[in-house]
Amino acid sequence: MLNAPPKESRSKAKSLLMNLQEKICNKLEILDGKELFKEESWIRPEGGGGRSRVLKNGQIFEQAGVNFSEVYGSELPQSIISQRPEAKGHKWFATGTSLVLHPRNPFIPTVHLNYRYFEAGPVWWFGGGADLTPYYPYLSDVRHFHKSHLQACEKINPNLHKVFKPWCDEYFYLKHRKESRGIGGIFYDYQDGSGFLYKGKNQKGLAHKISNEIGELEFSWDNLYSLAENCGNAFLPAYELIVKKRSSHEYSNKERDFQLYRRGRYVEFNLVWDRGTIFGLQTNGRTESILMSLPPMARWEYGYAPEENSREHYLTQIFTKPQDWQNDKNLERFCIENGIFD
Amino acid sequence: MLNAPPKESRSKAKSLLMNLQEKICNKLEILDGKELFKEESWIRPEGGGGRSRVLKNGQIFEQAGVNFSEVYGSELPQSIISQRPEAKGHKWFATGTSLVLHPRNPFIPTVHLNYRYFEAGPVWWFGGGADLTPYYPYLSDVRHFHKSHLQACEKINPNLHKVFKPWCDEYFYLKHRKESRGIGGIFYDYQDGSGFLYKGKNQKGLAHKISNEIGELEFSWDNLYSLAENCGNAFLPAYELIVKKRSSHEYSNKERDFQLYRRGRYVEFNLVWDRGTIFGLQTNGRTESILMSLPPMARWEYGYAPEENSREHYLTQIFTKPQDWQNDKNLERFCIENGIFD
Numbered sequence: 001m002l003n004a005p006p007k008e009s010r011s012k013a014k015s016l017l018m019n020l021q022e023k024i025c026n027k028l029e030i031l032d033g034k035e036l037f038k039e040e041s042w043i044r045p046e047g048g049g050g051r052s053r054v055l056k057n058g059q060i061f062e063q064a065g066v067n068f069s070e071v072y073g074s075e076l077p078q079s080i081i082s083q084r085p086e087a088k089g090h091k092w093f094a095t096g097t098s099l100v101l102h103p104r105n106p107f108i109p110t111v112h113l114n115y116r117y118f119e120a121g122p123v124w125w126f127g128g129g130a131d132l133t134p135y136y137p138y139l140s141d142v143r144h145f146h147k148s149h150l151q152a153c154e155k156i157n158p159n160l161h162k163v164f165k166p167w168c169d170e171y172f173y174l175k176h177r178k179e180s181r182g183i184g185g186i187f188y189d190y191q192d193g194s195g196f197l198y199k200g201k202n203q204k205g206l207a208h209k210i211s212n213e214i215g216e217l218e219f220s221w222d223n224l225y226s227l228a229e230n231c232g233n234a235f236l237p238a239y240e241l242i243v244k245k246r247s248s249h250e251y252s253n254k255e256r257d258f259q260l261y262r263r264g265r266y267v268e269f270n271l272v273w274d275r276g277t278i279f280g281l282q283t284n285g286r287t288e289s290i291l292m293s294l295p296p297m298a299r300w301e302y303g304y305a306p307e308e309n310s311r312e313h314y315l316t317q318i319f320t321k322p323q324d325w326q327n328d329k330n331l332e333r334f335c336i337e338n339g340i341f342d
Numbered sequence: 343m344l345n346a347p348p349k350e351s352r353s354k355a356k357s358l359l360m361n362l363q364e365k366i367c368n369k370l371e372i373l374d375g376k377e378l379f380k381e382e383s384w385i386r387p388e389g390g391g392g393r394s395r396v397l398k399n400g401q402i403f404e405q406a407g408v409n410f411s412e413v414y415g416s417e418l419p420q421s422i423i424s425q426r427p428e429a430k431g432h433k434w435f436a437t438g439t440s441l442v443l444h445p446r447n448p449f450i451p452t453v454h455l456n457y458r459y460f461e462a463g464p465v466w467w468f469g470g471g472a473d474l475t476p477y478y479p480y481l482s483d484v485r486h487f488h489k490s491h492l493q494a495c496e497k498i499n500p501n502l503h504k505v506f507k508p509w510c511d512e513y514f515y516l517k518h519r520k521e522s523r524g525i526g527g528i529f530y531d532y533q534d535g536s537g538f539l540y541k542g543k544n545q546k547g548l549a550h551k552i553s554n555e556i557g558e559l560e561f562s563w564d565n566l567y568s569l570a571e572n573c574g575n576a577f578l579p580a581y582e583l584i585v586k587k588r589s590s591h592e593y594s595n596k597e598r599d600f601q602l603y604r605r606g607r608y609v610e611f612n613l614v615w616d617r618g619t620i621f622g623l624q625t626n627g628r629t630e631s632i633l634m635s636l637p638p639m640a641r642w643e644y645g646y647a648p649e650e651n652s653r654e655h656y657l658t659q660i661f662t663k664p665q666d667w668q669n670d671k672n673l674e675r676f677c678i679e680n681g682i683f684d
Contacts, residue, residue, distance in 0.1 A: 040645070300636040
C-alpha cells in the first residue's frame with residue numbers, strides 16, 4: 001500500500017537536492033584548492049530547468065561536474081509509463097542532483113553520485129546512489145567507501161544495504177566487456193515505501209534474491225527522504241579521505257595511459273548502457289549537462305591486455321568484479337601480500 | 343518481385359568483401375609508409391568468424407582498423423525479423439567488410455566504409471556505403487569524395503546516388519547534437535533489387551521523398567554485386583587523393599585539440615546511434631573488433647564553442663550539415679573567399 005507524500009513534498013525534495021549540490025560543490029572547491037566551479041543555469045522549454053556546475057583543470061580534479069535539475073511536464077515518457085502504469089495521465093515532476101568527478105591523478109578514483117525524486121499524481125518515488133571507479137585501487141579505500149554508505153543506509157533500516165549493494169553491481173555492469181564499471185557502492189530506484197526493496201528487472205540477480213528473502217517492507221515518505229539525505233551526506237566524507245590519501249602518489253605516463261584507457265570504459269558504460277544518459281539524449285535533454293559525465297580525455301587501444309600480475313591486471317581481475325569487500329578474507333590477504341591493502 | 347540469388351551467391355559475396363579488405367589494406371600500408379597491419383582471426387562460437395586487421399601508430403594513421411567477417415546461425419535477431427519478416431525461421435548468413443581510419447594530422451579527415459551482404463532462405467540483400475568526417479575541410483576534397491561515389495553508383499543506375507546521398511546524411515546524424523557526423527557520402531541498406539530504393543524508416547526525410555519520385559526499380563543480384571564492387575573500389579582513390587594533399591599540412595596543439603574534441607562526437611555517434619555497433623555489443627559480438635571504430639584518443643569539453651568565423655566555426659556551421667556540395671554556388675563562393683576551397 002502506497003503511503004501518501006506529505007504536503008510540500010516537491011519543494012522539500014527540491015531543497016534537499018539543491019542543498020546537496022551546494023554543500024558538495026563548496027567542499028570540492030576546498031578539496032581542490034585551486035579552481036572554482038563555474039555555474040550555468042538553464043531553462044527547459046517544456047518545463048523546469050537546472051543549474052550545471054563545472055570545475056575544470058583543477059589541482060585535484062581534471063574535471064568535476066555537478067548538476068541539479070527540476071523538471072516537469074504533462075506527458076510522461078513511455079519508458080516511465082511502462083515501469084509505473086499508475087502514473088499515466090498525470091502531470092509529472094522530477095528533481096535530481098548528479099555528479100561525476102574525474103581526478104587527474106590515476107591513484108584517485110573516478111566517482112559518481114545521483115539522487116532523485118519523482119512524482120506523478122498519486123505515484124512518487126526516490127532513487128539514487130553512489131559508486132566508485134578506481135584505476136589503482138587499495139582495499140582499505142574500497143572498504144571505506146562501502147562502509148560509509150552502509151552506515152548511512154543502516155540509520156534507516158539494516159536491510160536496505162543488503163539489496164542496494166548488489167543492485168549497484170548489477171546496474172553498473174558493462175555486458176559487452178563482462179566487467180563491472182568499478183567497485184560499486186549503492187544503487188536504488190522506484191522506492192515508494194511499499195513492497196519489495198528491489199524494483200529492477202533482473203529477476204536472476206542477487207539483489208532480487210536477497211530482496212525476496214527479506215520480504216515486503218514499509219517506509220514512510222520521510223524515511224526515504226532521510227535515506228537520500230543520509231546517503232547524500234555520506235558521500236563527501238567517503239570520497240574525501242581517499243582523495244587526501246592518494247593525491248600525493250607519484251605517477252608516470254604508464255599510469256596516466258592506463259587511466260585514460262579505463263576512462264574509455266566509463267564512456268562506453270555511459271553511452272551504451274546508462275538508462276539516464278540514453279534517455280536524456282534521445283528525448284531532447286540538455287546535451288552538455290548530460291554529457292558532463294564524460295571524461296575530459298579518454299583512450300581506446302585495440303587488443304590491450306594488462307601484463308600478468310601487474311597492478312593493471314589486478315584491476316581487471318579483481319576490482320571490476322562484484323566482491324564481498326568487507327568480509328572476503330582471501331581478498332584481504334591477497335591485497336596485503338601485494339601491497340594494495342592500505 | 344524478389345529475384346533469386348545466383349548459385350554460389352554466398353561465396354561470391356564473401357570473396358568480394360574479403361578481397362576488398364585485402365586490397366584496401368595493401369594500399370593503406372603503402373599510403374602510410376611506416377607501419378603494417380597486424381591481423382587477428384577469430385571464430386564466432388555460434389557460427390562463422392572473422393579477420394580483424396589493425397595498423398597502429400603509423401606515419402599517416404594513428405589507427406586504421408579494417409574488419410572482415412562471415413557469420414551465420416539459425417536464429418535471427420529480433421531487429422532483423424521486424425524489418426524483414428519473410429526471413430523468419432530460415433538459417434541466415436551475413437558477410438561484411440568495414441573500416442574506420444583515424445589519421446593523426448587534423449587536416450586529414452576520418453573516414454568510414456562498410457559493405458555487407460545478407461541471406462536468409464529466399465531473402466537476401468546488399469547494404470553499405472562510405473562517409474567522410476573532416477575536421478578542417480576543403481570543399482574540393484568534399485566534392486572529390488562525393489564525385490567518386492556518384493560515379494561508382496552511376497555505372498549501375500543514374501538514380502541510385504540521388505537516394506543514397508541523402509540516406510547517408512540521415513543515417514549519420516547525431517540527433518542530440520543536431521549535427522551530421524561529417525560531410526556524408528553514400529549509404530544504402532536492404533537492397534534486394536525490388537521496390538523503392540529507400541528502405542529505411544524515416545518517412546519524413548529527403549531519401550524517402552526522392553525515392554518515391556523515382557518510383558519502383560528492378561535490379562538483378564549481379565547488378566547489386568557490381569554496385570558494392572564499384573563503390574568498394576571507388577573508396578581508396580576517393581580518400582587517397584585527400585590524404586596526399588593534406589598530409590604535409592602543419593598543425594599545432596590548437597588543431598590537434600579540436601580534432602580530439604570532434605573525435606568525441608565520433609564516439610557519441612557510434613555508441614549512441616549506430617545500429618550496427620549497438621546491436622553487436624548487445625548481442626555478444628566480438629567487442630574488440632566492433633569497437634575498433636573508436637578513436638585511439640578523444641576529448642570532451644563542457645560548453646565548448648568555436649570562435650566566430652574561425653575554421654572550427656565553419657566546421658560546425660557548414661560541414662556538419664547536409665549540403666549540395668557539388669552545385670551550391672554560395673557555398674563555393676564562401677569557401678573560395680575564406681581559403682577553404684582547395
